[in-house]
Amino acid sequence: MSVPVRSVTGATTIVAMSRWAGRSFPSLPGMRGRFIAYRAAITSSSPRLRGEMRAATTCEHPSRRMRVGRWTAALLAALVSVAVAPAQAGAAETTRLRVNTFPNAKALPIHVGLAKGLFAKYGLAVELENTESSQSQRDGLAAGRFQIAHAALDNAVAMIEVARRDVVIVSGGDSGMNEFFVQPEISSFADLRGRTVVVDAPDTAYALQAKKLLLQHGLREGADYTVKQVGAVVFRYKAMIEDKSNTAAILNLPFTVEAAEHGLKSLGGLVDLLGPYQAAGAFVMRPWARDNGEALERYLAAYVEALRWIRDRNNRSEAVDLLVEKLKLDRKIAERTYDLLVVPGSGFTPDARFDVEGFRNMLALRAEIARKPETEAAPPERYVDLHYYDEAMKLIRQRGSSP
16 A cells, blocks of 8 residues: 655654544544554555654754644544544444334333434444234234334244244243233133133234133133234223223233233233243344344344343333333333333343243144144244344454443
8 A cells, every 4th residue: 555645754643643543533443443554554665764754753843843743734634534434434324124013011122222322332223113913013024014023923933834924033032921811800710701802813922822721721712702803912901991891811011010000800920820931022034134134133232232221220210211201101100010021030031032941832832722734833943043143142242241
């Protein structure tokens, strides 16, 4: 590399500026390195040049010092522009992602990632949208209206097995945080005979859990109770509050807290009643993941950092503020919701780790309750690819984020 230099005395200032750059612009990646590269290019030009540069730095003549000062300013301006330009270009190349989730407390990591700049830290501009039902979410993902979905992972399995879509699960999230709620007059599962159970999509996820639970108590869909499709948990909660003929539903946070406040009764947590269950997580279209793996890894890294922030109880007040703002909750409800979100075992899974045992149970439940005779179970690797998650965790470690 050759650099035209009108005055050797000006060029020598690059030696000092390379040190200054590292101190003055720590947020600009490679700033000091760029100055060093310029310095190396100049000083390697010739032995004579190196000698003249050394002589220039020891000059004591006032006019010579003045020229050195002018060249210092000129070179500083030029070299700073060279260093800043790539950083500005990087900002312009921010990756845009559309993420779809349900309007409940499980979306808190995404709200945190946006509010605390964690997605931006990884060069992402994330746009969050809510879904009204699992069916509309599955349709939207398949149509490419968004790139990443957060929901019960049974929905991803349904897309693969039933809809024949090329979907892949890329992370865990939680075990559901689900409870089986009933109207106040219901004392046991047996009391649900002849009643109505409200669900989201009747052939996936928590609806299957409800059917399995009632089957364990001798109640069969259609013969002993009616299933009514109303949509996401917010609509199930609303249906039970507004119409007491909607007798039962599976609810999760924050609606479990609100339901109890309104006098509805919990018959128990689903993990306690049915065993481990891999509920929520992230899933994407596999071709998109192949083409955008690096962006997906950065997204998962930011998501995990958001989860860590939430689980640090020093951040409780800020997290509660976000729950109040985003979910329009009473502060006491939001505080109780936060406290339940961070309970080990029943709240958020640390670092969104994937629960293999819970996933096997989820597949077994689907096979028992929902799989149609003409469909076959795919091998586990057909459902899940955790190498994006593994790379995200490496990225977090490389950036020195605390566990």
